[in-house]
Amino acid sequence: MNTKLHEAFQQHFLIGAAVNPRTIKLQRELLAYHFNSVTAENEMKFERVHPSEHEYTFDAADQLMAFAKSNGMGVRGHTLVWHNQTSPWMFTNEDGSTVDRDTLLARLKAHIETVVSRYKGEIYAWDVVNEAVSDSGEELLRPSKWLDIIGEDFIAKAFEYAHAADPNALLFYNDYNESDPSKREKIYTLVKSLLDQGVPIHGIGLQAHWSLYHPNIDEIREAIERYASLGVKLHITELDVSVFRHDDRRTDVVAPTEEMLALQAERYKQFFQVFKDYSEHIASVTFWGAADDYTWLDGFPVRDRKNWPFLFDTAHQPKQSYWNVLEVARS
Numbered sequence: 384m385n386t387k388l389h390e391a392f393q394q395h396f397l398i399g400a401a402v403n404p405r406t407i408k409l410q411r412e413l414l415a416y417h418f419n420s421v422t423a424e425n426e427m428k429f430e431r432v433h434p435s436e437h438e439y440t441f442d443a444a445d446q447l448m449a450f451a452k453s454n455g456m457g458v459r460g461h462t463l464v465w466h467n468q469t470s471p472w473m474f475t476n477e478d479g480s481t482v483d484r485d486t487l488l489a490r491l492k493a494h495i496e497t498v499v500s501r502y503k504g505e506i507y508a509w510d511v512v513n514e515a516v517s518d519s520g521e522e523l524l525r526p527s528k529w530l531d532i533i534g535e536d537f538i539a540k541a542f543e544y545a546h547a548a549d550p551n552a553l554l555f556y557n558d559y560n561e562s563d564p565s566k567r568e569k570i571y572t573l574v575k576s577l578l579d580q581g582v583p584i585h586g587i588g589l590q591a592h593w594s595l596y597h598p599n600i601d602e603i604r605e606a607i608e609r610y611a612s613l614g615v616k617l618h619i620t621e622l623d624v625s626v627f628r629h630d631d632r633r634t635d636v637v638a639p640t641e642e643m644l645a646l647q648a649e650r651y652k653q654f655f656q657v658f659k660d661y662s663e664h665i666a667s668v669t670f671w672g673a674a675d676d677y678t679w680l681d682g683f684p685v686r687d688r689k690n691w692p693f694l695f696d697t698a699h700q701p702k703q704s705y706w707n708v709l710e711v712a713r714s
């Protein structure tokens with residue numbers, strides 16, 4: 384039997400996977416064997432749990448919680464406030480006009496209270512606010528209805544509501560391009576200002592949607608050190624390693640080449656070495672999936688194109704990347 388990943392890293396951090404109803408079925412054995420934390424890929428997002436004002440739909444999320452419980456896994460909650468996948472009714476009055484600040488805050492509070500208290504004590508960390516920072520330009524926050532209608536303090540308010548609903552859950556700000564120096568500084572500035580205001584925020588989630596080529600290890604180390612200097616916890620929340628460069632639009636690659644797999648194994652080794660080096664700050668490392676038979680990268684950014692970003696292949700067998708990661712755990 385192969386070594387369980389989560390056992391290999393038990394002195395360092397939890398090993399997680401994002402799951403959905405389909406992968407809970409198809410990858411059940413692999414998930415239960417190697418992982419001791421799960422995140423709902425979509426099933427706890429706003430539009431899934433709260434499709435209309437007085438209707439909450441928790442079936443899929445509850446099934447995920449039951450799967451985690453029966454396998455002794457922790458759960459990361461994802462996500463309460465995002466510019467994406469929020470039901471449109473949230474921002475609209477019955478007559479079709481846009482709601483005012485007080486109405487939106489009241490709706491936000493009701494949403495967060497309901498969702499967070501449902502899983503109180505069962506979710507060890509919540510991605511309270513996801514991807515609020517702007518990717519480019521001078522402005523700190525990306526344009527969104529949250530920002531337009533409430534103003535910048537929609538972020539602080541979300542954390543306050545979540546903390547009131549479950550004072551023991553760790554509350555995270557989660558984002559991507561975390562290693563890009565200019566975005567990294569914006570994320571740092573945002574979290575620092577929340578901490579300075581006394582907002583209950585406990586950590587930064589580094590999504591880690593990386594590739595064979597990007598980012599470089601120094602950029603990752605710098606991001607981790609910069610964030611850790613704020614005294615907050617760090618979680619790696621959505622790790623995957625695309626075999627394509629971000630501007631590679633080829634559609635004729637039907638299987639990963641030997642070269643891709645070797646490079647991927649090398650990258651995974653470097654990444655896990657960094658995570659281990661900083662494991663004093665990093666308590667949880669979650670992949671955005673588990674094995675190459677399912678990844679959100681199938682079809683992104685190029686339609687109908689397959690990708691192979693994980694440690695396990697399409698038949699759930701360990702790739703060289705798995706053995707390299709294990710080597711890091713043992714070194």
Ligand code: G3I
Pocket residue numbers: 424425467468513559590621679
């Ligand atoms: O379930 C519906 C299905 O009924 C419908 O027929 C089909 C038609 O498009 O769509 C299905 O929903 C899709 C859903 O994934 C489930 O597969 C949505 O269109 C699609 O937009 C959605 O994508 C998700 C994406 O977030 C939304 O932006 C991905 O699965 C999910 O992996 C991805 O996860 C995000 C994190 O939450 C935040 N960080 C980035 C990460 C990757 O984009």
